Amino acid sequence: MMTNLFSVFDPSANFNLSLNWLSSIIFMFLMIPSFWMIVNKHTTIINKIFMTLHMEFKMLLGPSSNMGSTVLFITLLMFIMLNNFLGLFPYIFTSTSHITLTLTLALPFWMGFMLYGWINLTNHMFAHLVPQSTPSALMPFMVLIESISNIIRPLTLSVRLMANMVAGHLLMTLLGNQTAIASNFILMSLIITQILLLTLESAVALIQSYVFAVLTTLYSSEITSH
Template sequence: MMMTNLFSAFDPSSSFSFPLNWISSLIFILCLIPIFWIIPTKPFILINMAVSKLHSEFKTLLGPTSFSGSSLPFIALFTFILVNNFLGLFPYVFTASSHMALTLTLSLPLWLSFMMYGWVNHTKHMFAHLVPQSTPGALMPFMVLIESISNIIRPLTLAVRLMANMVAGHLLMTLLGNQTSAASGILLMGLLSTQILLLTLESAVAVIQSYVFAVLSTLYASEITSH
């Protein structure tokens, strides 16, 4: 019962028949409005620099054989996860990236598209990838089994990694926030200082986890396209 109440803060339920709190994952569309100004603003210049940096890095990870513009879906994925992670740090804003319903929806179609493209267009390469080089003949069946299992659980690990990191920080901030109402004096100041430090840490985690998700997705794609 205690654990149910503890995690109820992450329950995506609402008082309406339609779960309106999931709309928070689309609020980032409002950030696109300043792009249409004739004179670029300073935030837009900063975003443009970050996108250019991500494009060059993802292009390097995908390899020289990648298609033109192949890094754009991963940049969009990074931006979508980053905005959702940051929105969850604001009070009374639903954190969509802390639920498997969103994280698995992002990782599973990506993995399926990579697998379908690889097995249809590069079948020999996909079979060769199951057995690393210099593997003894006696270990080949076991290596095929291990590589197959590690490949199958990739979308699950991507989804769980993002969800668990977001839930862990938000849960700790929720627990400390519930104690501030009963605290006073030095204890209250300590709790507030800890909350500020946790908020700073969660801001860094929001960036890191979105970057890790996008980079791992890029690496999974590069394993198929580069051969």
């Protein structure tokens, strides 16, 4: 039963080709050039959203951030959000429910921040391992705790996103499997519950992409703010 239950998250496809991973870039085919070249209400709204995100990420990064660095985090947010929303449509593979994708996104960012910090700002990185006003007796333990905290950051980032996407989809699958044997009253209750759950999943898709991008931005600001 568990194999059938989790088969909706199976990334395999026919002909030994994982073609369903193409859902991660399917939004690129929807970006019609005329949509971006011709100024209309939609592009105006999107530009306002991008400017709002730009100001927020710029504030998180601090005054010492490089110009254009917010574009990277806005792109990350939009990529995750679009993939989260696409996974809510029927028969579309949810790539963000796999740690294969989420860890692929989190690990390079973390590696880049760590390499940049330890190569260029070594003293600053050592200072981060011991918080201010730490008693001398606790310093070795704080160094160990902070080191473990830094090491597991990409794992916590990726597992948080993956677990939230899997949990909602799994619950919707469980409720959907009960419709075939349900009575009329229970069927109506299941439909209402599914609609409410779909609304909740839409909010989760937006929130989790925002959380992933903001946490990545904060990890970057810890390195650059000195």
